[in-house]
Amino acid sequence: MKQNPPPPRLTLRGISKQYPGCLANDDIHLDIAPAEIHALLGENGAGKSTLMKVIYGLVKPDRGELLWDGLPIEVKDPAHARKMGIGMVFQHFSLFETLTVTENIALALGDDAGELEPLAEKIRTVSEKYGMAINPEREIHTLSVGERQRVEIVRCLVQNIKLLILDEPTSVLTPQEVDTLFVTLRQLAHEGCSILFISHKLNEVKALCHKATVLRSGRVSGECIPADEDTTSMAKLMVGDDTPVSTTYPKKLGNSPLLSVHDLNLNSPDPFGVQLKHINLTVNAGEIVGIAGVAGNGQEELLASLSGEQRCKDNKTITFADTPVGKLSPDKRREWGLAFVPEERLGRGAVPEMSLTENALLTGFLTGLVQNGMVAWKKAEAFADDIIAQYKVKTPSRQAQADSLSGGNLQKFIIGREIMQNPRILIAAHPTWGVDIGAATAIHKALINLRDQGAAILVVSEDIDELFLISDRIGAICDGALSPIKPTPESSIPELGRMMAGDFNPAREERVTP
Numbered sequence: 001m002k003q004n005p006p007p008p009r010l011t012l013r014g015i016s017k018q019y020p021g022c023l024a025n026d027d028i029h030l031d032i033a034p035a036e037i038h039a040l041l042g043e044n045g046a047g048k049s050t051l052m053k054v055i056y057g058l059v060k061p062d063r064g065e066l067l068w069d070g071l072p073i074e075v076k077d078p079a080h081a082r083k084m085g086i087g088m089v090f091q092h093f094s095l096f097e098t099l100t101v102t103e104n105i106a107l108a109l110g111d112d113a114g115e116l117e118p119l120a121e122k123i124r125t126v127s128e129k130y131g132m133a134i135n136p137e138r139e140i141h142t143l144s145v146g147e148r149q150r151v152e153i154v155r156c157l158v159q160n161i162k163l164l165i166l167d168e169p170t171s172v173l174t175p176q177e178v179d180t181l182f183v184t185l186r187q188l189a190h191e192g193c194s195i196l197f198i199s200h201k202l203n204e205v206k207a208l209c210h211k212a213t214v215l216r217s218g219r220v221s222g223e224c225i226p227a228d229e230d231t232t233s234m235a236k237l238m239v240g241d242d243t244p245v246s247t248t249y250p251k252k253l254g255n256s257p258l259l260s261v262h263d264l265n266l267n268s269p270d271p272f273g274v275q276l277k278h279i280n281l282t283v284n285a286g287e288i289v290g291i292a293g294v295a296g297n298g299q300e301e302l303l304a305s306l307s308g309e310q311r312c313k314d315n316k317t318i319t320f321a322d323t324p325v326g327k328l329s330p331d332k333r334r335e336w337g338l339a340f341v342p343e344e345r346l347g348r349g350a351v352p353e354m355s356l357t358e359n360a361l362l363t364g365f366l367t368g369l370v371q372n373g374m375v376a377w378k379k380a381e382a383f384a385d386d387i388i389a390q391y392k393v394k395t396p397s398r399q400a401q402a403d404s405l406s407g408g409n410l411q412k413f414i415i416g417r418e419i420m421q422n423p424r425i426l427i428a429a430h431p432t433w434g435v436d437i438g439a440a441t442a443i444h445k446a447l448i449n450l451r452d453q454g455a456a457i458l459v460v461s462e463d464i465d466e467l468f469l470i471s472d473r474i475g476a477i478c479d480g481a482l483s484p485i486k487p488t489p490e491s492s493i494p495e496l497g498r499m500m501a502g503d504f505n506p507a508r509e510e511r512v513t514p
């Protein structure tokens with residue numbers, strides 16, 4: 001007798017969620033089978049995060065129902081979701097720096113954690129079984145970003161996991177770490193765990209996922225088998241027929257130096273920060289310099305020194321053209337012509353509770369938005385509207401609060417706000433972080449245009465493909481030291497990978513000795 005197939009692990013029937021001015025999920029139907037790796041694709045603002053939050057009990061849908069192993073269920077909150085066997089790994093980790101791996105996982109598990117010692121043993125066993133070895137006694141601040149992600153995944157695995165949701169998990173990983181993660185995910189799926197994988201990186205979706213569901217404007221717009229598609233056809237499913245095809249940009253060599261850093265040494269005020277060691281760097285007018293690196297190797301400290309959040313002891317350590325600026329405040333540097341896109345979108349790039357107009361004003365005030373000490377609100381509103389229109393920011397209006405935008409849309413707004421001020425120097429961390437494929441191409445073009453108008457652009461990113469695509473010269477930062485910066489055509493991905501691991505300066509130890 002033929003056996004009936006098992007019911008889907010998770011079924012969504014007619015899920016809808018309305019936010020003020022935005023129908024984020026509109027009658028969504030979706031099945032995820034046991035052992036299936038299912039991709040959720042869609043443009044920025046398509047409704048992916050909202051749907052995940054519905055599944056994880058963080059957001060209540062207005063309509064629709066969820067079936068779990070064939071039975072209707074109401075997920076009350078994340079604790080309930082975890083009890084059911086649903087785990088979620090967010091883009092931003094919520095770990096306590098000064099606690100150990102075990103203590104962090106115990107806190108997350110709450111009453112289910114039990115005694116610390118058996119839990120540590122379980123962490124060790126589970127992490128080794130899934131090829132993501134982690135020492136339970138290590139304090140979080142000693143771990144790399146990739147290792148921190150392991151902690152988050154292991155936190156889900158020590159429970160009886162049946163569905164693992166991952167929100168853009170590879171954006172913080174090196175190519176080698178991505179390979180390791182995929183081995184783990186395949187093993188988990190092989191054992192029957194279902195995986196919901198959200199990503200904008202279509203080549204990864206193709207390599208990993210059995211099925212994909214595409215969302216557009218809150219609705220399911222298509223489904224596909226990623227192995228049968230190529231990245232262009234998947235991109236078309238996401239954004240319609242006019243998908244910009246991937247392109248290359250001519251490399252340029254800039255002329256005169258606009259941004260120069262001379263032997264920058266910095267002790268980070270953060271006890272877990274990285275010490276910058278003898279950084280020398282020049283970015284010329286009319287070129288893009290890319291700096292790669294695994295997060296936590298001094299990028300944050302370098303960016304803080306360049307933006308002015310962290311001042312230098314000597315004014316001449318940093319110069320803009322011939323002007324020493326090392327001791328100048330961020331707004332004085334902006335007056336000179338600097339624009340800056342920080343790593344953190346909410347909190348540094350934008351004030352979460354402020355409207356888009358107010359956020360436009362925060363860095364755009366020097367472009368005539370404040371006159372005689374008064375805010376010229378009409379101009380500020382027009383500037384916000386221009387950014388929204390030119391960068392296709394999906395939002396009901398310029399009055400929307402920054403934290404109501406989807407991650408990718410807020411990123412588009414921040415980068416648009418900076419580029420549209422026509423800076424002489426632009427420093428950008430992760431310019432297309434979380435941004436969909438169409439918008440990423442638009443941002444790359446805008447950066448290239450700015451370069452061609454003579455701006456000096458420094459991009460700090462973990463996305464090596466992006467750095468090779470847009471940078472004219474390229475290098476890496478490791479442990480607070482900077483590699484030689486080479487013309488991009490003379491470098492290669494393996495070489496840059498080695499530089500990211502610090503393999504660029506055998507004399508480094510000698511040089512850092514005072």
Ligand SMILES: Nc1ncnc2c1ncn2[C@@H]1O[C@H](COP(=O)(O)OP(=O)(O)OP(=O)(O)O)[C@@H](O)[C@H]1O
Binds near residue numbers: 043406409434
């Ligand atoms: N708390 C909120 N208040 C108002 N609108 C919201 C809220 N959360 C999300 N939205 C809106 O719902 C829509 C869907 O957002 P969601 O974050 O689900 O998109 P996404 O597909 O995950 O996008 P991204 O790829 O940029 O992360 C967006 O237009 C967003 O502005």
